[in-house]
Amino acid sequence: MTVLVTGGTGTLGRPTVAALRAQRHEVAVLSRKPGAGHRVANLSSADGVDEALDGVRTVVHCATTRFRDIGQTEVLIDAAERAGVEHLVFVSIVGVDDVPYFYYRDKVASEQELIASDLPLTILRATQFHDFVAGFLAPQRRLPLLLVPELPVQPIAVEDVADRLAEIVAGPPLGRAEDIGGPQVLTVLEAARVWQRAHGTQRRMLPVPIPGGMGAAFRAGRHTTGLPGYGRRTFAEYAADHAAAAH
Numbered sequence: 001m002t003v004l005v006t007g008g009t010g011t012l013g014r015p016t017v018a019a020l021r022a023q024r025h026e027v028a029v030l031s032r033k034p035g036a037g038h039r040v041a042n043l044s045s046a047d048g049v050d051e052a053l054d055g056v057r058t059v060v061h062c063a064t065t066r067f068r069d070i071g072q073t074e075v076l077i078d079a080a081e082r083a084g085v086e087h088l089v090f091v092s093i094v095g096v097d098d099v100p101y102f103y104y105r106d107k108v109a110s111e112q113e114l115i116a117s118d119l120p121l122t123i124l125r126a127t128q129f130h131d132f133v134a135g136f137l138a139p140q141r142r143l144p145l146l147l148v149p150e151l152p153v154q155p156i157a158v159e160d161v162a163d164r165l166a167e168i169v170a171g172p173p174l175g176r177a178e179d180i181g182g183p184q185v186l187t188v189l190e191a192a193r194v195w196q197r198a199h200g201t202q203r204r205m206l207p208v209p210i211p212g213g214m215g216a217a218f219r220a221g222r223h224t225t226g227l228p229g230y231g232r233r234t235f236a237e238y239a240a241d242h243a244a245a246a247h
Ligand SMILES: NC(=O)c1ccc[n+]([C@@H]2O[C@H](COP(=O)([O-])OP(=O)(O)OC[C@H]3O[C@@H](n4cnc5c(N)ncnc54)[C@H](OP(=O)(O)O)[C@@H]3O)[C@@H](O)[C@H]2O)c1
Pocket: 006, 007, 008, 009, 010, 011, 012, 013, 030, 031, 032, 033, 041, 042, 043, 044, 045, 061, 062, 063, 064, 065, 066, 072, 091, 092, 093, 094, 125, 126, 127, 128, 129, 130, 132
């Protein structure tokens, strides 16, 4: 029986597909675009979603708009119930119910809809991906200053999250799995130093405070798991690989 990965073309989805295939699962990718192993469907319009779930026993739900996902989650739940899916694995974010941020509120709504459904379920919350932290820094390469949000992060490699997802797929539904985070907690300023060292740059860094309740929750580390983290690959290793690939 097939494991369907929604968002299997994305940052986390790609290594997840690879980890599942390495475990000899038959894997299909739900994507809006045609491609090898793809089942073309759109979770916003629901087009093709029932067909994409044909013969699927397990779904790993990694698709996101990075903005508002609840509608897509509802479309997937309805179709998965009709298809008799036996395990739906949902990727969420550590601290979504503690940090007042609009995307996190939407994640909580998705978690609640899934819990209220009839689907056997695992919710896995992970901390920020290395790629997400790099997403603050890489686009600023032409600015004279590096603007750095003032908050701690516990970044995790998507490969480490993918390995955990593959482990979860191989076992029974867990309800809420234990949260996972990266191997270190560092400030984004420290991460930016690591990033600059790896890329051979020395730009001045300007810390940018995050205001309000959201900033307070982030500063309190509500989006971290504490140490030791689950992930093994450090941000420095990720930055070194990123720099090598860029040169
Ligand atoms: N970024 C982080 O630091 C972080 C941390 C913890 C958890 N997470 C969670 O991890 C999950 C994966 O995040 P990511 O960063 O890997 O996302 P991403 O790289 O932005 O990938 C998003 C994926 O969603 C798919 N998608 C978007 N709209 C769709 C639609 N209407 N119908 C079908 N597919 C659609 C895209 O597929 P196509 O373009 O091929 O259609 C794409 O593969 C998300 O749930 C996110 O909240 C992220």
